Amino acid sequence: MKLFDIFKKKNGEDTAGESRGASDIMALEMYSGMRVVVETPEGQMLFIAKLEDLRGNKARLRQYSDADTNQDMDIHQETEHMYVKLRGYNDRERKAVLIEGIITPGEKHIWEMDELKVIRVENERAFFRLSTDLDAALTTVENEEDRHPCKLLNISVGGAAVGAERRFYKGDRFMLRVKLLEDRPTSIMYCEVLRVIEKKDSWFEYGCQFIDLTEADQEQIARNISVVQRKKREGK
Numbered sequence: 001m002k003l004f005d006i007f008k009k010k011n012g013e014d015t016a017g018e019s020r021g022a023s024d025i026m027a028l029e030m031y032s033g034m035r036v037v038v039e040t041p042e043g044q045m046l047f048i049a050k051l052e053d054l055r056g057n058k059a060r061l062r063q064y065s066d067a068d069t070n071q072d073m074d075i076h077q078e079t080e081h082m083y084v085k086l087r088g089y090n091d092r093e094r095k096a097v098l099i100e101g102i103i104t105p106g107e108k109h110i111w112e113m114d115e116l117k118v119i120r121v122e123n124e125r126a127f128f129r130l131s132t133d134l135d136a137a138l139t140t141v142e143n144e145e146d147r148h149p150c151k152l153l154n155i156s157v158g159g160a161a162v163g164a165e166r167r168f169y170k171g172d173r174f175m176l177r178v179k180l181l182e183d184r185p186t187s188i189m190y191c192e193v194l195r196v197i198e199k200k201d202s203w204f205e206y207g208c209q210f211i212d213l214t215e216a217d218q219e220q221i222a223r224n225i226s227v228v229q230r231k232k233r234e235g236k
Helices: 025-031 071-078 215-233
Strands: 035-039 045-055 058-063 082-090 095-105 110-122 130-140 147-155 159-164 173-178 187-198 204-210
Touching: 025 045, 035 058, 045 082, 045 110, 045 215, 130 159, 130 215, 147 173, 159 187, 187 215
Parallel strands: none
Antiparallel strands: 035 045, 035 082, 045 058, 058 110, 082 095, 095 110, 130 147, 130 173, 147 159, 159 204, 173 187, 187 204
């Protein structure tokens, strides 16, 4: 049996219970170029890709490779076709998007996708979030030398949750510095506070979105998240 054949979509299978209010095929074109997390139906992350060349209910996924693991190549070489879900974020609408369909391997790092359906559109980010408990530091925009210790609670391609004693308010911005991997350079992200949760003992938790990230910055964050997740899964 080929790898992940157990995730093939069964003939006639339907996704009962999912909201289909946004499943108009014509709406798919607006998601061209969107970065997505590709998951099994059970929610296991397979890889991160860019959704390209949408045409009707077909598209192409350009998989981001990771120099630290051959897992992406193993999936590509050993899979005939697979039923998956895509989680992404549409910057134009500022909404999270959940898409389903069937992927088939093409040339290196390319997947052909068929039977696309938009399952759900929500007012929140839906990128894969990696839970963490990492020491980090933040600085205000006004004074980058004034560093405050903080904890990185979780991170995704689009944003992060941060805990700190420093008081911020919704709409405030700061620079977040964190080393996701010991053998990688420190990542520096420009963040805007979207949510504030006040905890006990003068401790605050902030839900933040990244802003002004370049395509290269986003891809590097995605790769680092993928490597950290793999190491967690392997118990390293």
